[in-house]
Amino acid sequence: MSLTEEQVLERIARVRAARPRLREERITLAHGAGGKATHTLIEAVFLDAFRNPELERLEDGATLATPAGRLAFTTDSFVVSPLFFPGGDIGDLAVNGTVNDLAMCGARPLSLSAGFILEEGFPVADLRRIATSMAAAARAAGVDIVTGDTKVVQRGKADGCYVTTAGVGLLERPLTLSAARAVPGDVVLVSGPIGDHGITVMLARGELDISADLESDTAPLHGLAAALLDAAGPGVRLLRDATRGGVATICNEVATASGVAVVLEEKAIPVRPVVNGAAELLGIDPLYVACEGRFVTVVSPEVADVALAALRGHPLGAGAARIGVVGDDPPGLVLLRTGFSGTRIVDLLVGDPLPRIC
Amino acid sequence: MSLTEEQVLERIARVRAARPRLREERITLAHGAGGKATHTLIEAVFLDAFRNPELERLEDGATLATPAGRLAFTTDSFVVSPLFFPGGDIGDLAVNGTVNDLAMCGARPLSLSAGFILEEGFPVADLRRIATSMAAAARAAGVDIVTGDTKVVQRGKADGCYVTTAGVGLLERPLTLSAARAVPGDVVLVSGPIGDHGITVMLARGELDISADLESDTAPLHGLAAALLDAAGPGVRLLRDATRGGVATICNEVATASGVAVVLEEKAIPVRPVVNGAAELLGIDPLYVACEGRFVTVVSPEVADVALAALRGHPLGAGAARIGVVGDDPPGLVLLRTGFSGTRIVDLLVGDPLPRIC
Numbered sequence: 001m002s003l004t005e006e007q008v009l010e011r012i013a014r015v016r017a018a019r020p021r022l023r024e025e026r027i028t029l030a031h032g033a034g035g036k037a038t039h040t041l042i043e044a045v046f047l048d049a050f051r052n053p054e055l056e057r058l059e060d061g062a063t064l065a066t067p068a069g070r071l072a073f074t075t076d077s078f079v080v081s082p083l084f085f086p087g088g089d090i091g092d093l094a095v096n097g098t099v100n101d102l103a104m105c106g107a108r109p110l111s112l113s114a115g116f117i118l119e120e121g122f123p124v125a126d127l128r129r130i131a132t133s134m135a136a137a138a139r140a141a142g143v144d145i146v147t148g149d150t151k152v153v154q155r156g157k158a159d160g161c162y163v164t165t166a167g168v169g170l171l172e173r174p175l176t177l178s179a180a181r182a183v184p185g186d187v188v189l190v191s192g193p194i195g196d197h198g199i200t201v202m203l204a205r206g207e208l209d210i211s212a213d214l215e216s217d218t219a220p221l222h223g224l225a226a227a228l229l230d231a232a233g234p235g236v237r238l239l240r241d242a243t244r245g246g247v248a249t250i251c252n253e254v255a256t257a258s259g260v261a262v263v264l265e266e267k268a269i270p271v272r273p274v275v276n277g278a279a280e281l282l283g284i285d286p287l288y289v290a291c292e293g294r295f296v297t298v299v300s301p302e303v304a305d306v307a308l309a310a311l312r313g314h315p316l317g318a319g320a321a322r323i324g325v326v327g328d329d330p331p332g333l334v335l336l337r338t339g340f341s342g343t344r345i346v347d348l349l350v351g352d353p354l355p356r357i358c
Numbered sequence: 359m360s361l362t363e364e365q366v367l368e369r370i371a372r373v374r375a376a377r378p379r380l381r382e383e384r385i386t387l388a389h390g391a392g393g394k395a396t397h398t399l400i401e402a403v404f405l406d407a408f409r410n411p412e413l414e415r416l417e418d419g420a421t422l423a424t425p426a427g428r429l430a431f432t433t434d435s436f437v438v439s440p441l442f443f444p445g446g447d448i449g450d451l452a453v454n455g456t457v458n459d460l461a462m463c464g465a466r467p468l469s470l471s472a473g474f475i476l477e478e479g480f481p482v483a484d485l486r487r488i489a490t491s492m493a494a495a496a497r498a499a500g501v502d503i504v505t506g507d508t509k510v511v512q513r514g515k516a517d518g519c520y521v522t523t524a525g526v527g528l529l530e531r532p533l534t535l536s537a538a539r540a541v542p543g544d545v546v547l548v549s550g551p552i553g554d555h556g557i558t559v560m561l562a563r564g565e566l567d568i569s570a571d572l573e574s575d576t577a578p579l580h581g582l583a584a585a586l587l588d589a590a591g592p593g594v595r596l597l598r599d600a601t602r603g604g605v606a607t608i609c610n611e612v613a614t615a616s617g618v619a620v621v622l623e624e625k626a627i628p629v630r631p632v633v634n635g636a637a638e639l640l641g642i643d644p645l646y647v648a649c650e651g652r653f654v655t656v657v658s659p660e661v662a663d664v665a666l667a668a669l670r671g672h673p674l675g676a677g678a679a680r681i682g683v684v685g686d687d688p689p690g691l692v693l694l695r696t697g698f699s700g701t702r703i704v705d706l707l708v709g710d711p712l713p714r715i716c
Contacts, residue, residue: 062504111420
């Protein structure tokens with residue numbers, strides 16, 4: 001069973017009809033956490049003001065139907081702290097993040113832009129290190145950084161360096177991937193162990209007195225996405241990289257947009273022991289912790305095995321796993337089946353346990 | 359006389375061969391002012407790291423030759439302070455700024471992205487006002503804001519709200535506009551009185567104890583650019599909106615990229631008396647003050663009259679003027695002919711007399 005484009009648009013219209021209200025008078029860190037407050041802010045302020053069909057999809061990027069062809073277009077701002085951490089820095093994070101948003105639209109990334117907001121006094125050597133890392137990440141992803149902008153603000157009006165990348169990609173496949181495409185019976189896959197990036201950044205801040213042999217998973221995912229789409233084609237309903245808010249947030253977005261239940265099997269979700277341990281010390285569930293090189297995909301049952309095999313056959317998908325299924329009841333909710341045949345609801349994140357993770 | 363594409367590329371290669379060195383160890387406000395320090399930073403750090411032919415053109419946006427057609431792609435970050443000022447705010451500034459960068463490439467603007475960096479504690483009502491203003495500006499320019507991102511940083515790590523827009527446009531004309539295309543004999547035009555935006559923002563900060571009946575000139579320039587290109591076609595060498603660094607900076611960029619002299623007539627340059635007066639009090643030359651709704655164009659002598667008439671026939675170009683000519687000596691320099699047949703050199707801006715003007 002697959003939905004027509006019309007049915008997907010109906011689903012989106014139904015969800016958008018329920019306009020949430022923003023009760024807070026001031027922005028809090030939670031508004032940037034990717035969870036409940038972020039969703040409310042986006043829907044109550046930005047969707048309300050900018051209202052257009054493409055934005056209302058709330059996917060990782062927009063599809064532009066130009067007279068010249070179908071393009072994907074996306075942007076992300078990066079405010080990660082610290083700027084440098086094991087396995088990466090704000091530079092490769094910004095490049096990979098935008099490459100991945102394009103890949104999640106099913107696009108081949110073409111070109112990136114980069115906007116820098118620098119704080120007066122920021123070391124030029126650090127900026128050079130960030131630029132070098134961006135260049136290497138762009139090269140690895142096969143894209144060029146073709147245009148940019150630099151602004152400087154006074155001391156105390158930023159935190160060293162913020163980077164905003166935008167990207168354009170080419171939609172060469174006749175697919176529209178969407179969180180509103182899931183149907184009961186579908187299978188949920190994740191492309192590898194979750195939470196490495198978020199925990200790495202938290203540990204790099206020295207807020208926990210532990211050191212662990214852990215690196216950010218930041219990586220460009222367009223090659224892995226292409227391998228999956230080549231193998232499983234139109235059986236792939238959606239791709240979402242599990243950044244802010246983690247796997248839990250993506251599953252909630254799917255449940256809401258598709259009006260389905262997402263049922264996850266706790267023991268099937270790949271989490272490294274060190275991530276599990278650190279998350280426990282921090283008092284957070286790894287399901288909410290950001291990755292920067294993992295995606296969740298929902299596929300039709302017929303292609304589930306071939307999809308999983310395609311992921312596992314790619315170096316960035318070696319740890320891929322089948323983590324759940326799509327059901328019809330209760331619609332809009334994510335359930336986690338835990339060890340002793342217990343079940344709990346996995347809601348959107350409230351508050352921000354991990355600020356400035358990306 | 360017009361240059362071939364090959365000759366333009368040779369000019370760009372020659373200028374890029376002279377790699378400047380960045381002597382400072384830390385970022386200063388001057389690195390964001392659009393003048394000498396900004397140019398050095400971009401060439402020594404970003405061009406050096408990202409090196410690719412499209413970026414090396416250093417135009418307002420990049421041209422993407424996709425299998426699907428020619429696109430323009432651009433980005434700008436906005437950190438203006440205060441966020442609200444007579445005639446506009448950071449929201450319409452961010453939309454118009456990116457629309458204008460696309461227009462300066464000769465493109466028809468299609469879609470924008472918006473990335474927000476918000477400071478914890480920022481009033482939601484202000485954010486709503488900014489979003490509403492962005493939506494109105496987008497509507498006026500005939501574009502949609504189709505994708506976005508929101509990050510929140512802790513109190514004291516930003517200044518309320520920063521906005522980074524990126525834009526995609528369609529290059530429907532077989533033109534490549536470039537600062538490297540000017541040749542001796544060409545005519546320099548400006549589309550209206552200069553410096554309104556910069557002086558308005560300075561006055562809004564209350565740093566001068568004067569009040570003036572002045573508004574920002576922020577406006578979308580794609581309609582005016584199209585009117586010019588329709589009338590003067592391939593006789594138009596380049597378009598540049600006179601933002602940070604003002605008309606003086608653009609003329610310097612043209613002189614350097616084309617290896618020509620630009621000779622401006624001081625008395626021909628349209629400046630409102632109130633802008634002249636305020637600039638004098640601030641100790642700055644209006645030639646360096648940012649506009650957000652004016653552009654400079656260099657056109658071949660044969661089309662100069664028709665080009666000027668086309669500008670003046672459009673509401674946003676009513677105050678257009680012929681302000682100078684392109685000569686061959688001294689190459690790379692901008693000269694200003696002043697009242698009593700005197701001449702002075704107009705160099706790139708050193709330092710930053712007007713921080714956070716956009």
